[in-house]
Amino acid sequence: KFAMVAPDVQIDDGKGTILISSEEGETEANNHRKLSDFGIRNGSRLQADDFLQDYTLLINVLHSEDLEKDVEFEVVGDTPERIGPKPSEPTSRNISNGSDDGAQPSTSTG
Numbered sequence: 001k002f003a004m005v006a007p008d009v010q011i012d013d014g015k016g017t018i019l020i021s022s023e024e025g026e027t028e029a030n031n032h033r034k035l036s037d038f039g040i041r042n043g044s045r046l047q048a049d050d051f052l053q054d055y056t057l058l059i060n061v062l063h064s065e066d067l068e069k070d071v072e073f074e075v076v077g078d079t080p081e082r083i084g085p086k087p088s089e090p091t092s093r094n095i096s097n098g099s100d101d102g103a104q105p106s107t108s109t110g
Contacts, residue, residue, distance in 0.1 A: 001075050002057060004050040011038060012045035012058065019046070035061065
């Protein structure tokens with residue numbers, strides 16, 4: 001749902017319990033476990049980081065009985081409009097003659 005490439009997800013409880021690691025095989029044992037197995041309940045928070053995209057999310061877990069049939073979860077709230085790396089900042093320097101020191105081209109004839 002969040003288009004993360006290499007996410008690391010941890011419980012935001014100050015203990016740093018990692019649920020999903022971008023390191024292959026590090027958290028595979030967690031794949032079959034439920035969130036409740038980790039003490040995650042209504043009101044818990046998760047932090048998801050994708051360092052390849054410089055992208056971090058704080059996720060609030062809220063229990064709901066009002067989901068449609070066969071819907072396991074719903075993403076609600078502010079989601080990024082554009083997922084992916086942040087655009088680089090444009091440079092505002094004026095460069096003349098390959099230098100930005102203000103020197104003018106030589107006009108001597110010789």
